[in-house]
Amino acid sequence: MHADTVVSAARDGSRPAVTPPVRFGVLGCADIARRNGIPALVADPAVRLVAVSSRSADKARAFADRFGCAAVTGYERLLERDDIDAVYVPLPPALHHEWIGRALATGRHVLAEKPLAVSLREVTGLTRAAADAGLVLMENFAFLHHAQHARVRRMLADGAIGELRHLTAEFGFPPVHAADIRYRPELGGGALLDAGVYPIRAAAHYLGPDVRVLGAHRRMDPGSGVDVGGAALVASADGVSGHLTFGFDRSYRNSYTLWGSSGLLTVQRAFSAPPSLRPVVRVERQDHVEEFTMPADNHFARIVAAFVAAVTGQTPHDQGRAAIEQQAALLDAVLRHTDRTEG
Incomplete structure (x- = not known):
């Protein structure tokens, strides 16, 4: 596992590891979820896809029918369920901070599409919340796992x-x-x-x-x-x-x-x-x-396996927070240098 994009439970046992299969919910029906993310989830024997949510009932139903799970209308309704251990978040970047934060607040581990959020300030708030709660937070840079x-x-x-x-x-x-x-x-x-x-x-x-x-x-x-x-x-x-x-x-x-x-x-x-x-x-x-x-090689399958290993306590990950925050800091720096150049 790369020391790249994981924040995980504290080693003092602040949160018990999940027993496989890890029960997943999906917040959003983006194309990357349809093509890559969800197929990798359903193919992993240590995962059970429970539900997919969308603001559109029709879209949620189409995804649920395709992948064999429940359809939920509204992201908040998915987070209200009591049969989900972790969520996959393929929402547009500007929605990540709110919904990753809400998922962490309900005690769910989170696998989120990149970027984790749109600024370093938002990212550090999420990584701190995950670390404080003893939850796994992974930014889905699947290519690094190839x-x-x-x-x-x-x-x-x-x-x-x-x-x-x-x-x-x-x-x-x-x-x-x-x-x-x-x-x-x-x-x-x-x-x-x-x-x-x-x-x-x-x-x-x-x-x-x-x-x-x-x-x-x-x-x-x-x-x-x-x-x-x-x-x-x-x-x-x-x-x-x-x-x-x-x-x-x-x-x-x-x-x-x-x-x-x-x-x-x-x-x-x-x-x-x-x-x-x-x-x-x-x-x-x-x-x-x-x-x-x-x-x-299937890097989508590999990152799902790495996430599952973290959630189930098979592997320790204690350096991911720095890499997530470094990525956000570099993105912020590109924006600052661009503004300075164009200003």
Whole structure:
């Protein structure tokens, strides 16, 4: 398990571990829940999906029929049930603070889509509440659980490209439908919170806990008022730099490259590798190129398993809070540098 996105019960036994199967409720019927989140939940033998909720009765019923669980109209009604141990929250980012907070207040463990909330202030309030209550809180950066990234870390440690000097990471895709919530600032729309969180999390993963933002730019959409693209320059305390780009105003790109003193290491489909894909890691040296084909892996299933292990007390997780808060601090810093640049 990565020391990335978990806050868990105190080791003093302040909250007893849940006995499997972990009974789940889902707050919201987002597309990512339909495609990835809920299928990973129902496929895990240590999970029982109890109910799915939506503000729309029809949408809740459609999801419930598809995944074999109860339909609940209204998020608060789901939290009133007494047969749920944990909730999965795939709501728009601006709704996370309220509903994650409500779930924690009712004693539920929470697996939430990224970003955990829209500011460091909101995030620290949630991580503090989870820690105080002895509850597991996980931010769903599933890509970090894919086996290809563990292999890359080993290759770096083994000196495959010498000493790391620079990271570039990109996640972008063509424009989405005009009615999509990504164009609604009141719901936490925009490319930074949707696509930018991935290269930023990759920078923290490879450059360490002291990585900082040196500068940033966002391209704003005048019609909606949200950012549709951007970039950030980052660096670690020991001088390793990074250039991160993101957007939903461009052709598809989903990769990172680690540039070392003696070579390059590139990962394609870094952030959204489908379960059937055998990803390829490419290593380039002066006059030599190697490609390593990784086994197929399901990072959605892996993060559900990691969450379940935390909730059931099989694994201790006591460093996740710092990583969650670091991610929020980096997002805040990108916004501050953008405001400073545009102001």
